[in-house]
Amino acid sequence: MTSKQLEDDGFVTVEKRFKYMSIGGAGNNSKRSKNKKKNRYVFKDSIDYTLNDLEPILAQRREALGDSQFYKDLLDILEQQLIPTQPQELICYGIGSMQHSKNAQYQFILALLLRDMLKSVEKVSIYDPVMTELDKELSKSYNIDVIETNEDGKRKVSRPTLFYMPHCGRGLYSNTLSANWDKESLPNVIMIANRFDMYVGTQLERDLRRECPYLIPAVELVDCTSFPKEFDDNKVFNDLSVITFPKTSVENVKDSYWDDVPVEKVEE
Numbered sequence: 001m002t003s004k005q006l007e008d009d010g011f012v013t014v015e016k017r018f019k020y021m022s023i024g025g026a027g028n029n030s031k032r033s034k035n036k037k038k039n040r041y042v043f044k045d046s047i048d049y050t051l052n053d054l055e056p057i058l059a060q061r062r063e064a065l066g067d068s069q070f071y072k073d074l075l076d077i078l079e080q081q082l083i084p085t086q087p088q089e090l091i092c093y094g095i096g097s098m099q100h101s102k103n104a105q106y107q108f109i110l111a112l113l114l115r116d117m118l119k120s121v122e123k124v125s126i127y128d129p130v131m132t133e134l135d136k137e138l139s140k141s142y143n144i145d146v147i148e149t150n151e152d153g154k155r156k157v158s159r160p161t162l163f164y165m166p167h168c169g170r171g172l173y174s175n176t177l178s179a180n181w182d183k184e185s186l187p188n189v190i191m192i193a194n195r196f197d198m199y200v201g202t203q204l205e206r207d208l209r210r211e212c213p214y215l216i217p218a219v220e221l222v223d224c225t226s227f228p229k230e231f232d233d234n235k236v237f238n239d240l241s242v243i244t245f246p247k248t249s250v251e252n253v254k255d256s257y258w259d260d261v262p263v264e265k266v267e268e
């Protein structure tokens with residue numbers, strides 16, 4: 001399939017598959033022949049995709065991403081900020097559905113590129129509640145482990161782990177931090193996520209305490225490098241950053257820091 005055949009999000013033209021199909025029975029009149037010409041392009045809804053439909057779409061996404069200036073600039077950032085952290089695991093939360101979403105397709109491709117780049121990674125896992133059976137089949141075909149239960153992002157890690165969480169909800173980011181909120185675990189958490197200071201300092205403290213309390217103290221500990229600007233329609237990788245918790249920052253805080261998270265219970 002050529003890139004010309006690839007249409008906007010959600011649809012793929014399958015001209016070849018239908019091109020030679022008979023449209024009607026015997027006795028073609030001229031009107032029918034005209035229709036036949038008009039109907040040369042048949043659109044397939046993503047709901048009907050199989051792996052055979054998705055693979056060429058992903059190949060085209062990979063080409064577009066790989067050829068972009070955005071990716072060239074991103075490589076510099078990843079080489080400096082991510083590769084030295086040597087993550088041994090890559091957990092992908094919240095990519096969405098590769099079957100149905102262009103963002104998810106590009107973000108999935110970046111996960112594959114990250115795995116290739118990070119030689120230290122031994123295992124890749126993925127979870128999003130909206131993943132379809134086809135998304136799971138696709139992931140497994142790339143040797144990515146599909147997490148079967150909803151962890152709500154609360155995975156505790158004991159070795160350097162990259163949490164790839166593009167455009168996830170702030171509560172999910174906070175959950176991942178909460179599961180690793182101590183001196184030993186936090187430096188093992190490396191994230192690709194929205195910058196935390198997008199929320200902290202710009203939104204009501206009361207809302208933050210209720211919805212994502214761990215982001216509040218975390219902003220003081222993070223080292224954060226933004227992704228380059230502008231790719232595609234600027235909705236795929238916008239506002240993302242590489243976030244680390246350097247040991248030096250984590251070890252410098254008082255012991256009470258870990259207990260003083262301003263968690264506010266949601267009223268029943």
Ligand SMILES: C[S@@+](CC[C@H](N)C(=O)[O-])C[C@H]1O[C@@H](n2cnc3c(N)ncnc32)[C@H](O)[C@@H]1O
Pocket residue numbers: 093094095096097103104107127128129130150151152153166167168169172235236
């Ligand atoms: C704002 S969407 C972002 C989707 C996609 N990454 C994008 O940039 O378009 C947030 C995603 O987080 C997913 N999500 C919600 N709860 C989750 C959970 N507990 N674990 C993993 N992903 C979750 C949603 O299903 C959704 O796909």
